[in-house]
Amino acid sequence: MSPNPPPCYVVPHPRCNTERLSIGRTNQTQSQAPLVAPWGLLLSWDTMRCPPSAPENPISTVNETCVTLEWSPPRDTGGRGDIFYSLLCRKCSGDGKKCAPCGSSVHFVPRQFGLSSASVLITDLQPDSNYSFTIESQNGVSDLSPTPRGTVEINVTTSQTVSVVLKERRSKDSVTLAWQGPERPNGAIVEYEVIYYEKNQREQNYTVLKTRSNMMTVDGLKPGTTYVFRVRARTDGGYGTYGGEIELETSHEDVLAIGDPNQSTILVVSIAGGIVLLIFLVTCFVVSGR
Numbered sequence: 001m002s003p004n005p006p007p008c009y010v011v012p013h014p015r016c017n018t019e020r021l022s023i024g025r026t027n028q029t030q031s032q033a034p035l036v037a038p039w040g041l042l043l044s045w046d047t048m049r050c051p052p053s054a055p056e057n058p059i060s061t062v063n064e065t066c067v068t069l070e071w072s073p074p075r076d077t078g079g080r081g082d083i084f085y086s087l088l089c090r091k092c093s094g095d096g097k098k099c100a101p102c103g104s105s106v107h108f109v110p111r112q113f114g115l116s117s118a119s120v121l122i123t124d125l126q127p128d129s130n131y132s133f134t135i136e137s138q139n140g141v142s143d144l145s146p147t148p149r150g151t152v153e154i155n156v157t158t159s160q161t162v163s164v165v166l167k168e169r170r171s172k173d174s175v176t177l178a179w180q181g182p183e184r185p186n187g188a189i190v191e192y193e194v195i196y197y198e199k200n201q202r203e204q205n206y207t208v209l210k211t212r213s214n215m216m217t218v219d220g221l222k223p224g225t226t227y228v229f230r231v232r233a234r235t236d237g238g239y240g241t242y243g244g245e246i247e248l249e250t251s252h253e254d255v256l257a258i259g260d261p262n263q264s265t266i267l268v269v270s271i272a273g274g275i276v277l278l279i280f281l282v283t284c285f286v287v288s289g290r
Contacts, residue, residue: 049079051142054150055118055135062186062238065127067156070119071135074150080139085115088134089122096155099132127241128160128184157186159240162231172223172251178215179231179243187235194218199226199247224252 053076061068069087077083089102089112109121125131136151160182169176181189194216197206209216221227226249230242 049139049141050076051145051147052076052078052080052083052137052139052150054152055085055137056152058135058152058154060133060154060156060237062156062159062235062240064232064239064241065123065125065158067122067125067131067133067158067238068119069122069133069135069154071152073118074137078139078141080141082140084138085118086113086136086138087115087120087122088136090132090134091126092130092132092155094130096130096132102131125158127158129158131156131158157184159186159233159235159238160184161241162192162233162243168248170248170251172253173221174217174219175221175227175229175248175250176215176217177229177231177246181214181233182240185233185235185240187237190234190236192216192231192233193239194229194231195242196227196229198222199228202228221250223250225250 052074055074056072058069058071061070071085073083087108089106090099091102092099105124107123109123112120122133132153132155134151134153136149138149142149162182163180168178177194179192181192191210191212192214194209194211195206196209196218209218218227218229226247229246229248230244232242233240
């Protein structure tokens, strides 16, 4: 019969302080070179190993006041396969110098601690706010090891809303809108999304249009009908929050828009041309009368 295995055994690991690690069956702390048979099978079950290194390549995708975080597993698992993750959330000031825990109002899907997958959805964040998330990788011996935890941080700014419409032009079957983008967008603006529907009819029918410009003409509307418009920006970091509702009613007949510089120019030129023509006709009449 084989002799009993030693009461404590640790496989040395390049990141571990093996002189301070031990497992089961004794309170002693030992550091030994790897043993060979006859305890080979027992060693694979009884080896402590190390905590994992930090997660890598974290990325964020913002959708209004929700953020999806994804990352790559740690390069060094510490010789174990039971890797899981936990997250810490902090809300920070505009300059990022002061941060405080997010509190219970922020929710994590599927959970905040003990994640088995390298992704999480975070909801109920505040708009136009700065957040710092710390992602920590762990395994079954993380709580027993003095080795510092492997963590990585990622900073996220939730999206601002699009500013109010700057000008409008309406006809009996179309509306032209113009707007100003967010002052501090979460990345470069890729496009804008305009959603519109007849007032009190959103549940029945609505239309979504996209443009890279900060101006859009919506055609095919019903004359004398009130429509509700909302605009949001999409950056390379995700979608922002929709701006406030804007109600506009199409006219019963085509009219010139007050304050539209292009239309005003046309109107002035037309009036001036009419005056010149009138003067010419009056002059001709006076001359011919003589």
